[in-house]
Amino acid sequence: MIKGSLEKHGKVYRARWMVDGKLYLRSTGTADRAAAEKKLTEFIVPFALGE
Numbered sequence: 001m002i003k004g005s006l007e008k009h010g011k012v013y014r015a016r017w018m019v020d021g022k023l024y025l026r027s028t029g030t031a032d033r034a035a036a037e038k039k040l041t042e043f044i045v046p047f048a049l050g051e
Contacts, residue, residue, distance in 0.1 A: 002048050012036075015036070017044055
């Protein structure tokens, strides 16, 4: 199972997750933590389906 985390980057949250030793970083484009968590899940789903 792939897990990710959020980190504050300026005013917005950045999604961070790792797959097969490769680190992925992507801006969620929002300063709202709940919305950022939803975006993080959307980012991770394609990787999780490949497992």
